[in-house]
């Protein structure tokens with residue numbers, strides 16, 4: 585029985601469509617996030633009546649875990665006060681939920697038989713990098729999702745399995761990534777590193793990530809716009825850092841970039857080269873909560889522009905439209921300028937010809 589959910593994502597910038605054909609999650613009331621292709625619940629607590637859902641005799645279940653008849657390949661060991669991996673995990677396990685425990689390291693023996701593992705969820709534990717050292721259990725060739733958010737890691741774990749599609753390391757204490765840390769992760773599409781302590785990104789830190797789509801580096805301590813990011817990214821999140829400027833080539837070659845978020849940084853106009861956001865694939869640009877005094881030059885294809893809470897004093901139409909004509913106008917639908925130093929009556933008379941399909945403007 586193949587119980588993988590069939591997920592088709594047709595992703596064209598700005599027009600995301602996701603169809604989930606949830607063939608068999610065993611009848612469990614499990615909802616799949618249509619965009620990320622993952623369940624919105626990682627626990628059975630309070631979701632099913634324990635009197636009918638747990639396996640009792642016919643199939644083995646680890647002592648500390650719950651096993652649901654309806655989803656035999658999943659093992660629910662979340663929020664059980666575990667300090668270690670449960671012992672003798674059944675080899676049928678494909679989905680292992682271990683979040684909300686006190687696990688500090690791996691036990692390669694416990695995972696020896698789970699060669700079919702596809703998801704390993706270890707959010708909210710106390711994983712320590714020194715306890716992963718050299719004893720990485722990652723002989724898991726089927727593993728696609730590895731979640732280790734909210735742990736105590738200071739480094740990116742070594743020896744990650746090459747088949748990973750999602751790696752979540754948000755809210756740890758990672759200070760640097762290290763050369764080639766993701767080198768063999770050619771299938772990775774999503775990498776979360778927000779809420780760490782990254783100050784710089786090295787030249788080869790992201791080497792090998794050739795199809796990465798979403799990269800979240802928010803809530804770190806980056807003081808310059810990082811170079812050497814994977815040019816395949818479509819969603820790049822850098823909010824809540826200390827970035828003061830961007831070089832002319834910061835976004836050069838990022839031909840698929842749709843969503844760029846730089847909220848809550850320290851961007852000033854003199855730190856930005858005028859054409860830096862001239863990336864025609866951009867759909868959304870968030871520059872709110874910075875120190876800009878002018879509206880930066882943006883491509884006319886942009887649809888969402890967030891500039892609230894800056895120090896902008898004037899509205900210059902030429903930042904949004906080079907020329908105004910039958911076919912040349914800005915595609916902005918939402919423009920936020922509230923919390924700046926301009927008033928609605930100060931808008932130049934020709935702005936309506938430029939912002940022709942605007943749905944909302946906040947001033």
Ligand SMILES: *[C@@H]1O[C@H](CO)[C@@H](O)[C@H](O)[C@H]1NC(C)=O
Pocket residue numbers: 671672673693694695696697
């Ligand atoms: C792995 O499977 C083998 C054969 O079924 C069994 O003897 C062994 O105890 C299992 N190991 C663990 C750690 O569960």
Ligand SMILES: *[C@@H]1O[C@H](CO)[C@@H](O)[C@H](O)[C@H]1NC(C)=O
Pocket residue numbers: 699723
């Ligand atoms: C990894 O798995 C392969 C095949 O499943 C096995 O032959 C090999 O011994 C395993 N390696 C380790 C280090 O467990």
Ligand SMILES: *[C@@H]1O[C@H](CO)[C@@H](O)[C@H](O)[C@H]1NC(C)=O
Pocket residue numbers: 688710712735736
């Ligand atoms: C992990 O970090 C938390 C919060 O900083 C701390 O309370 C806890 O003691 C740490 N755990 C270990 C095993 O160091």
Ligand SMILES: *[C@@H]1O[C@H](CO)[C@@H](O)[C@H](O)[C@H]1NC(C)=O
Pocket residue numbers: 725746747748770771
């Ligand atoms: C990467 O994905 C492709 C296509 O799904 C697959 O054939 C390949 O085995 C994967 N690579 C690894 C290292 O698992």
Ligand SMILES: *[C@@H]1O[C@H](CO)[C@@H](O)[C@H](O)[C@H]1NC(C)=O
Pocket residue numbers: 859862864
């Ligand atoms: C913006 O990019 C377009 C397309 O790449 C190019 O034709 C145009 O000259 C650029 N404009 C500026 C001001 O850099």
Ligand SMILES: *[C@@H]1O[C@H](CO)[C@@H](O)[C@H](O)[C@H]1NC(C)=O
Pocket residue numbers: 900901902903
């Ligand atoms: C608007 O910006 C353009 C290009 O930066 C500049 O040449 C022009 O003088 C500005 N207009 C106003 C009214 O400030």
